[in-house]
Amino acid sequence: MASTDAVVRSRRFVAGSAGGGLLLLLSGCAGGGPSTLDPAGFGARRVEGFWWLLFWISVVVFVEVMALLVWALVFRRRPDRRVNRSEPTRFVVVAGAGLPIVVLLTVYGIGLRDLAALSTPEVPPAVTVEVTGHKWWWEVRYAGVDGATANEIQIPVGEPVLVRLRTVDVLHSFWVPQLMPKTDLIAGKVRETWLHAERPGEYRGQCAEYCGLQHAHMAFLVVARPRAEFDAWLARLGAPARTPDSDAERRGQQAFLGSACVACHTVRGTAATGTVGPDLSTVGARWSLGAGAVSNDGGHLGGWIANSQTVKPGNAMPPQPVDAAALPDLIAYLQSLR
């Protein structure tokens, strides 16, 4: 119900304010981006409702001001007009302060109510996600689970999930527009927010506090799925990584374990236990490489390993001198880690 409302309203919004942009908006909507106007979570829905209230108040006041302006420009411009020298102080006070105070008090009250509603979930969350911001990726762990993933947060749908936020370097901001407003990650502090997805789906999130060179490539995906699927996924996350099936994957694993990769990356159940970069135990199943820099496919993976600096300049991973012959095996191995 609410989502069709949103579509109807966003059409009105376009018709009212951007005129000829209608076609463009529709073409834009086809992508299904991380729109705050297409909420799928408790917090974002609350703010979306608030936005439309504020929007329509603004439209009404704007029309009022423009009507007065146009009236003056049309009717007070004739050369035969006599200048009226009265001082309508009462009009100015009522229109400029009296009416605004009433409107502002109202929206302020609603704003406080929404702020309170956003501060704590209605039921205590059963799942806690530990998210750590790095320049420029998100480390994702779950309380009580020994595994880690990156730039992807799986949550059960239909219940609140606590998200604990830390940063190891600079400030970042955790933002999933369709689920919840922002929470800044502050150096030296642990921040908390919560997500409550109302329907299964994938919701794009992105760092919203400028964090340096690759601030543009610090995206993540929140995947909301039914509780049973989530539990299975979480169990998989805590288990050792898959062992290679094919010869190519085995050769790839050898190459991996024999290279500098292990100094920075972990693959659970192997000798690779580095903690500088993302845990690669499930890298093959992830939605992207480099926190949204490129899609996760064989070609991009090879390019990333050989020289990620051409893909995401400034990221912490130096170019790897991998033998061209060994690269396909390495790719096959990493893609098998799901």
Next chain:
Amino acid sequence: MPSSTTERGAGPGTEVVERLTAEWAEPPTLRGWFSTVDHKRIGRRYLVTAAVFFGFAGFSALAMRTQLAGPEAEILSPGEYNQLFSMHGTAMIFLFSTPMLFGFGNFLVPLMVGARDMAFPRLNAFGYWVFLFAGLFMWASVPAGAAPNGGWFAYVPLTDERHTPGLHLDVYTLGLLFLGISTSAGAINFIVTSLKLRAPGMSLNRVPVFVWAIVATSFMVIFALPVLNLDNALLFLDRRFDTRFFDTDRGGNVLLWQHLFWIFGHPDVYIIVMPALGIVSAVLPVFCRRGIVAYPLIVLSVVAIAIISFGVWVHHMFATGLPQLSYGFFSAASTIITIPSGLQIFAWLATMLLGRIVVRVPFLFVVGFIVTFVIGGFTGVMFALTAFDQQTTDSYFVVAHFHYVLFGGAVFPILAAIYYWLPKISGRMYSERLGRYAFWLIFVGMNLTFFPMHVSGLLGMPRRVYTYPGGLGWDPWNLLATVGAYVLGLGLLLVAVGVVHALRRGAPAPDDPWGGDSLEWATSSPPKPYNFPVLPRVHSLHPVWDPRTAESTGPGATEDRILTDGRQTLFTSELDGRYERAVRMPEETLKPLVAAIGLLTVFVGLLFAWYWVAAAGGALFAGTLAGWLWPAHRTPEEAGVPA
């Protein structure tokens, strides 16, 4: 209600004018160019320099918009983009908006209050040179690839030595500390000029709104700027000498930076917008052929904004996790501050509704201002509301919001001011046709650039990203914004063309082309070095519309308002504008320039860690200052000691 120029012409005789000219004229030599203390020349220089910096910052924006026209573009590298957006913001705020408005203040405040110069003409010259050098200091870092790259807000810990090595942030902290000297000097000068140098009879309730706005702004500068200076000094010390103010690992606090920055930063929004609102209050009534409605309310609004603006800074930090109670308080204060602006909007509308409107280019820009500033005001209220703020802050929605406030609220009035006062400043009329083309290009371009950003922000696009993936619904809005940016750029170019055209080919401007009400229209275009042959006596809020003003400068004018013995102007009492005494004004001098060069040397030395150079610069500065302040040798009679 234009005044009659013939009456004014019947003022003091040619002998008086000759003596005044001899006293006040500055030699047309190269040395004279560098040593001037004339507020009008200094004001013009502020305007031209700030306009050039606006051009640099504008081209930075065009480069960014070109990069963002489509997804995954590679026109700029991430490093270049981050430097450009940081310099765009820093320059627009610090090197364009305030100096531009201070430029108008410099030119206009002495004229509007009926004085012959600013209270401290040499300090005024010094302020300009410091502004120029600080601006060049910061812009020179761009071709060197060492421009600030931490955003105009420079949040720690990103901007500390560990995360951003190199000179980038040292240019930022030192450049702003350097520039702050100029801004503070200017603010003090405006306050003293407006309180002590007003024409006799100009009690506080007869001071033009523009002057009120400049004075209120100056008080805000004096209270807000030290906080920014402190913040920058701490960051410089952290970066250069490893102090630990912002290092959480060693007992520092990163939010301290944000608090200090925004305790300055939010008042600064009004430091920019308020003189611009003053311009609107000066221009709009003249084209409505009546005095502004509710003058006392407007003045009270100005003062109220100046005070309340110091209590709203936390709305820039609604996502940082401060206590809910604190959010509630700052949300309330941020909501309340819109009311004085609302009062002013309706006072202007009432003025229009009661007047007889004459549409000229300055008025068009005022109308453009009202339309855009109102939209910026709506989104401003939205950002005062914590929950909404948390969703849209740091998205393109906020970029749209503050461009409606700052472009709508400051640049439109500045453009109105350029067209409105160009005849007074240059003595030439601009081309109305060119001006109208420019207005429409700018109005359409501005809205086309910034309106779509509301939408891309609501669609989840964060700000300060050098690129974005396609297919998220952001592409068309970004393309529209880029097209708009080029239209806007073309319009602004046309303004420059219009000004050059006016200077070269413009018809000579009459003294009072618009029928204005404030005292700058009571003198010649451009004004003579002494501004007024006879300092007028003021009897009402609209002196030029009041025949008694012209009478006061007519044949019956007394010697105590002509003052031909040396450079002199008048002291009057702060509140009532009662005649106190004549005061002597300084001659032109090179000392302000030399002092500014000394300071430049200090800051260049600090930047490159050449501390002996900095020390030498400091010595030059201190020595010049000593010479500057050294009391002139006077006999007891000259010093006013009774015999």
